[in-house]
Amino acid sequence: MLSINLQRLTDKQPIMRYNESAWWLTLWKKSDEFGFLAQVQSQVLQQCLKDLDRAFSDGFDRKQPLKRMPRFKKKGSNDSFRFPQSVRVEGNRVFLPKIGLVRFRQSRPIEGLIRSATVSRRGKHWFVSILTAREIAEPIHQSSMVTGIDRGVVNLATLSDGSVFEGSKPLKRLAKKLAREQRKLARKTKFSNNWKKQRERITRLHIKIADARNDAIHKATTIISKNHAVIVLEDLRTKNMTASAKGSIDEPCTNVRQKAGLNRSILDMGWFEFYRQLEYKQRWRGGQVILINPRNTSRKCSACGFTDKVNRQTQAQFSCMACGHTENADVNAAKNILAAGYAVQACEGIGGYAPNEAGTRGAAMRPLPLAA
Numbered sequence: 001m002l003s004i005n006l007q008r009l010t011d012k013q014p015i016m017r018y019n020e021s022a023w024w025l026t027l028w029k030k031s032d033e034f035g036f037l038a039q040v041q042s043q044v045l046q047q048c049l050k051d052l053d054r055a056f057s058d059g060f061d062r063k064q065p066l067k068r069m070p071r072f073k074k075k076g077s078n079d080s081f082r083f084p085q086s087v088r089v090e091g092n093r094v095f096l097p098k099i100g101l102v103r104f105r106q107s108r109p110i111e112g113l114i115r116s117a118t119v120s121r122r123g124k125h126w127f128v129s130i131l132t133a134r135e136i137a138e139p140i141h142q143s144s145m146v147t148g149i150d151r152g153v154v155n156l157a158t159l160s161d162g163s164v165f166e167g168s169k170p171l172k173r174l175a176k177k178l179a180r181e182q183r184k185l186a187r188k189t190k191f192s193n194n195w196k197k198q199r200e201r202i203t204r205l206h207i208k209i210a211d212a213r214n215d216a217i218h219k220a221t222t223i224i225s226k227n228h229a230v231i232v233l234e235d236l237r238t239k240n241m242t243a244s245a246k247g248s249i250d251e252p253c254t255n256v257r258q259k260a261g262l263n264r265s266i267l268d269m270g271w272f273e274f275y276r277q278l279e280y281k282q283r284w285r286g287g288q289v290i291l292i293n294p295r296n297t298s299r300k301c302s303a304c305g306f307t308d309k310v311n312r313q314t315q316a317q318f319s320c321m322a323c324g325h326t327e328n329a330d331v332n333a334a335k336n337i338l339a340a341g342y343a344v345q346a347c348e349g350i351g352g353y354a355p356n357e358a359g360t361r362g363a364a365m366r367p368l369p370l371a372a
């Protein structure tokens with residue numbers, strides 16, 4: 001369906017929407033070529049078409065400039081499928097339609113009504129995540145603290161009160177190992193048994209890196225979210241920053257190598273993931289995340305407001321040329337970010353800057369009284 005719709009776009013024809021594609025699905029299931037589709041529960045296939053339809057809608061949505069047209073995904077990475085209903089849990093087993101009862105390890109109690117279940121695979125392991133719905137009271141945040149956060153390459157996060165979350169840089173530690181294992185893979189005969197074993201080893205290494213990084217980000221965002229009702233971050237548009245390293249055909253990037261190195265650190269630090277986790281953890285607790293324009297946050301003096309790049313003579317140290325104020329550069333930036341957050345709250349929506357890091361405009365902009 002993706003292929004058909006992309007072809008239709010190339011031919012300047014309207015794409016097939018969900019209803020039409022679901023109709024085709026029933027025909028395909030009866031055909032010789034695509035008959036294998038009938039082995040899967042039909043709702044799983046429909047969910048897949050719905051996801052595709054949503055992806056096209058988002059891709060065309062002007063309000064979500066970061067969303068792109070859907071593309072083909074490589075088989076073997078992020079494999080998953082979703083059951084929209086008929087899933088139930090019986091003791092240590094989960095019932096999946098057309099598959100039956102499957103034994104599983106339940107990591108936490110299931111509260112509320114089961115809405116859907118997504119089955120995914122990482123390496124050799126299969127996971128099922130169960131989405132539930134239940135009524136809860138509107139949460140009220142336990143803290144009245146406000147903080148600005150500077151996300152960095154050296155440290156994961158620096159707060160405006162001066163505290164630092166170092167984060168784990170697993171890629172640096174494991175990158176050498178990964179490169180070594182990848183060289184080994186290249187020397188082996190493709191698709192041989194040894195090649196497959198080696199590829200398996202690399203998959204495990206990738207998972208290990210991702211887990212270590214995610215763990216560090218979760219620990220930091222939990223602590224920060226618990227202790228602050230309002231969190232101010234820069235709208236960094238990580239996606240744009242990382243995309244720019246490639247340059248374009250007309251304007252090839254001259255410092256690709258240098259930028260690729262920085263981007264690697266940015267990705268390793270998981271800046272977007274950090275924001276994403278803070279956003280939902282704040283929503284759980286009744287707190288708020290504000291995104292501000294990152295312009296000048298590292299050049300401005302947090303004491304007197306003097307803004308110039310000469311203030312930042314080294315990467316680590318900030319010293320103001322106007323008032324002589326000196327401070328750790330990241331802390332100075334975090335203080336500016338906090339101040340910009342107050343400014344956003346004071347004049348919300350008036351000639352303002354529309355944050356859209358998540359691709360959703362203003363989702364994080366619920367007004368909430370700030371405690372100084």
Ligand SMILES: [Zn+2]
Nearest residue numbers: 301304320323
């Ligand atoms: Zn100053």
